[in-house]
Amino acid sequence: MSSEDRPPAPEGGNGAGGADGAPGDGGASAAGGGVSATGGGTSMSTSRKGSRLDGQPLEYAPAPESRSVVRLREAYDPFIDGEFAPAKSGEHLTTANPADEEPLAQVAVCGEADVDRAMAAARRAYDTVWRDLPGAERGKYLFRIARILQERAREIAVLETLDNGKPIKETRDFDVPMAAAHFFYHAGWADKLAYAGMGPDPRPVGVCAQVVPWNFPLLMLAWKIAPALAAGNTAVLKPAETTPLSALLFAEVCQEAELPPGVVNIVTGDGETGRLLVSHPGADKVAFTGSTEVGRGIARTLAGTGKRLTLELGGKGANIVYDDAALDQAVEGVVNGVFFNQGHVCCAGSRLLVQESVAEEFLDRLRARMALLRLGDPLDKNTDIGAVNSAAQLERIRALAETGRAEGAEAWSPPCPLPERGHWFPPTVFTGVTQAHRVAREEIFGPVLSVLTFRTPEEAVAKANNTPYGLSAGVWTEKGSRMLWTAERLRAGVVWSNTFNRFDPASPFGGYKESGYGREGGRHGLEAYLA
Amino acid sequence: MPQTAIAAEQAPTNRALREFLHGLPGVDEVGARERAAGLATRSVKTTAKAAALDLAVRMVDLTTLEGADTPGKVRALAAKARRPDPDDPDAPSAAAVCVYSDLVAVASEAVRGSGVGVASVATAFPSGRAPLEAKLADTRRAVADGATEIDMVIDRGAFLSGDYRKVHEEITAVKEACGGAHLKVILETGELATLDNVRRASWLAMGAGADFIKTSTGKVAPAATPPVVLVMLEAVRDNLAATGRAVGVKPAGGIRTAKDAIRNLVMVQEVAGPRWLDPALFRIGASSLLNDLLMQRSKLRTGAYAGPDYFTID
């Protein structure tokens, strides 16, 4: 594709940094005569009335989702034993909108006394109400929660976008409906646990201490709480320091569903709160999603305690594109694989392994496609890439990208002006990367793709597996037997062939090796919550 | 993607055509559907919407292709194409009227001087089942009567049986018979069944000299589905890169609302590129669509929702 035919870069900004000037009338620049279709023959241009666009980009006017559906409180208390009550710690942190750095609310930093209280409430609820409630009745609470999440979907989506920085398109079409689907799916398990493959009379584990990350705040909460409750456990969950609001809204949903007090408790705070929670003696089971570093520490802490542990940690997913792939869909898959959610995805396809014979053509197409990504105001319905969740994460992405440059890889980003306020990183692709580069080995957790090439299927698999991680991988080929051969050899818990980043409550998700252990979703996910 | 497309001057063998067409990258149907669905979530509002609606009006090939068509019906259609909204002198004209070949003379007379084109379906529309001589005669007659554009159908039977050469030869011959008229080649994607076939037929038609590739006759369902249009837009984009020639795309059938039309324009922009946002390179074959576009125009202009009785039916 020659450069003149590349789609133009998005106008960037897209309203995020106060760029609310409407982009022209869209017809300002109609050239005199129509462009001839073929350069020869009769022009097919037609009459000229009204505004004209011929051959000029159709500017999407700003299409912001309204914030008014969300009613933020000034300060939020933790949710313990069915009530919001001030934390004994008396400490607070401020959660801010990463797109403009404006503070959103004050949130409690729970200390030891608060975690103790939450764990005690969960224990009490477990012993006195939840464990012995017939499965069918437990299930009905989960069904209620699923329905309320659906009813309040728009409010939750906007809140999540404000707190996280991810595009409204994703919270609206992915995070929130998928969270509701998780509750709906697990609700149906509550009275069918005897069929979960854990024997005829499986028992709940007890009180679960759960810690979730900031990249999919509500969805990760759903992945943790829905199976725990369905299996008869009670839970104390800590949302991430930078994205506590949707979990607190979820607490309201629990109230609205009249879930018995103590079955779900939300303690907000920082890393120390999380540490208090996972090391609490009252926890029968610990579930953590987050970095491999923290996961390692939790595994060490729990050694010898006999407590159950599941960990869903980092990844450095390889996306293998063979030369016979459906190239246009493979380009989409690679883009979706690494730029979905600003690349803040543990299973992101952050390493592209493309067969050398099609590498150049593929990269041309990839760059052309990347130029169409619209970065900017996360609340704009046309935004594809939102804000990086925090200054700290942005710093980490920048630092790793810098090592890529320093180590000789070549970085490319489409022309993409970044808003002035907020935390932003442009979609970036590194070429000339080898297995030895840090950008090919370390999880960047940002919109950064590293491109490596391979010659044979054996080489592709060897390179894909050459990492301590093992969460996800992608395979693109039109040849069925090669797809199965490759999928069989990839040491990864999820293999997406001819697609990427698909999720479903019925489909188990989780990693090999240092990507953690245990699965979430499907029958397999219940195993973690049954004894 | 191949660097060279099929050269129209040569008469390629079936084997050569097969090698070329089957060497094109495959299309994953689910992926293509998802991409099209993703683009359909683009929100086009206010000023952008106004520009898009006007452009869409100017891209309409206002069509009547019924056994019951009469000169009176065609004249009424032509009047509508020339002046879609009598209440709004700023409303642009449609691109063309599209009629059967025996009514071209009537249509041509009716649009004279307006800039509105006359497109004629030809080549034993809609089935394509007639001897080549008949198809060529049909085409020549339509051009002689004033057609500026010819919408031919390919021989789907030949395509599906692997006789790509026959399809190629027919397109080449009809192109020649068109003289100065533009040739739109109807693939009838509903009968080709797979998106792989849509891609191959697109390249076959472009290589044989099509000025436009068009989805459907409107007589077969499904017609211009979003994934089909997506794949055809990819084909013209890649053909431009390979040959330097920009071929147009015309979805026809099933695009009835302004929303559908705008979704098509979004696909045009993000798949083929803004160059195709031009009636010279993108048309929409439709009849009822035009009034919906006009109603949306009116809504944007006045702020009030429009009623169908305020727009002419012809």
Add this chain to the structure above:
Amino acid sequence: MPEHRHDGAEAPRVAVRKTHKLYIGGAFPRSESGRSYPVASADGEHLANAGMASRKDARDAVAAARKAFPGWAGRTAYNRGQILYRAAEMMEGRRAQFTAELSAATGAGRPEAEREVSAAIDRWVYYAGWTDKAAQVLGGSNPVSGPYDNRSAPEPTGVVGVLAPQEAPLLGLVSVLAPVIAMGNTAVLVASERAPLPAVALAEVLATSDLPGGVANILTGRTAELAPPLAAHADVNALDLAGAGESAADLEEAAAETLKRVLRPDPAVEWEADPGLSRIRPFLETKTVWHPVGT
């Protein structure tokens, strides 16, 4: 011609003693350290010297297990089942030896030793039957909400470090080794420190059972010396701590460094009981594969 003593009586034959060696990569090396240690019977009588494996032997065993892993995991389940069944056949042929060694090691009476040998043989048969069934029981097709084929199937996790139980030196030994290798993992097993001789005999059985070299590696020596390097080894994927005793917590902590899968010791374990999938499941990974369904 036998030599005769001056009184014409035949001289008593000097028995050929067996040197008990390690089993690594299908071969029977001595410990690279050159060390051995005395093994006594239940009532304290010297039975033999066993090889005392070193950390380096453990490292070599892990390397052998890693090398054997792709081939073994890639065998068909049916083939692995046949090989495990072959191990049972070979053990059956050496019942007398196993009974005697077990009896000497544990002080069990002959009928009791016979029973344990039978149970150990039967355990091989049991797991031989699991090889081509566990994937069906544990895997399946997932009804996702979209045009995708979605399947989950278990796969072996890789190289497993196995600390055989200190008690039940034969049945416990087979009970921890067989489920690990049945599903395609390869194993580095540390035998019961006090009673390693049944493990050495088992190695000889495995060596003649068509089991590829490196699939099962058996080390004798001090558990306290061999377990920590296995727990910390970055190329070991999982640990069975059945024989870890009081060091289990420390080993689990060391295993956390590379997030190994750990099967904790169960103080209430009854080796005679039907194990079901309890020792298979911990050493499997669930892989889920998605593929679009379209034309």
